[in-house]
Amino acid sequence: MKEQVYVDSRPPEHFARFHERVRRGRPDWAYELVRLVLTPYLALFFRTRVIDSDKVPTRGPVMIAPNHFSFLDHFFLAIYLRRKVQFLAKSQLFKPPMQFIYSHGGVFPIQRGRRDEEAFESAHAILARGDIVVMYAEGGRSRTGELGEPRPGLGRLALESGATVVPTAIYGSEHARNWKRLQFPKVTVQFGDPLRFEPVESPEREQAQEASEVVFEEISGMYAALQKGGRRRAVRAARAARRGAEAAGRRPATG
Secondary structure: OOOOOOOOOOOHHHHHHHHHHHHHOOOOHHHHHHHHHHHHHHHHHOOOEEEOHHHOOOOOOEEEEEOOOOOOHHHHHHOOOOOOEEEEEEHHHOOOOHHHHHHHOOEEEEOOOOOOHHHHHHHHHHHHOOOEEEOOOOOOOOOOOOOOOOOHHHHHHHHHHOOEEEEEEEEOHHHHHHHHHOOOOOOEEEEOOOEOOOOOOOOOHHHHHHHHHHHHHHHHHHHHHHHHHHHHHHHHHHHHHHHHHHHHHHOOOOO
16 A cells, blocks of 8 residues: 655645635636546446435535545535535645646645645635535545544534534445456445534634534444445435425424
8 A cells, every 4th residue: 555645845835826726716617627527437437326415505605524535535526516616635736737627626735744724724715705615524535445533624614614514425435446457336425414513713622623523423324324224225215304304394383
């Protein structure tokens, strides 16, 4: 297994132009181009299925919080959502020629291994204009094939921003790196019930960690259900829950 490199020796000033772009505006034509190119590949080869995408609010600031196994995870998330999403990616990816696509496509860097306040400022700017930020609950890819541990960054942004958080489980992408062996697993993305936290201006690390764990508990529950019961059972359960909610909405109030 290739060793992960966490420290980027380039100074923070090197990434200023990428942060400036995402703070200034939404993704441009590059986002649509990447979606156009990748949608057939992800849909046909990985037979991607999305469950409960209607749980992602259609407007307002939203944080989508998934688990993370593959470099393809953000594309599995984005291709089936009408709203454009923007996400943090490790700064090591921002090198020519792909940094042009990343920047114009709404990606912004985070320098892992240090306290990168610029990444949080960019995330806050995106949420402040009512858009979507994807922030992985584990802070980076799990390379073990199992869920990792939640990191406090997710909870910190949720508490500081007060944005709606949508826990999200991605199942199957832990095997997506086997494409060189012509192995293409089915990938399922399931969105959970939105969560809201009471805003905290300067949360302590313990508060941030606790909020992350609340979100990750929801992710873990969905992931375990997909792992145990499979995609079909999850789809049936989601449909049954929608029918139940619709019936409850039609039922006249009593009392």
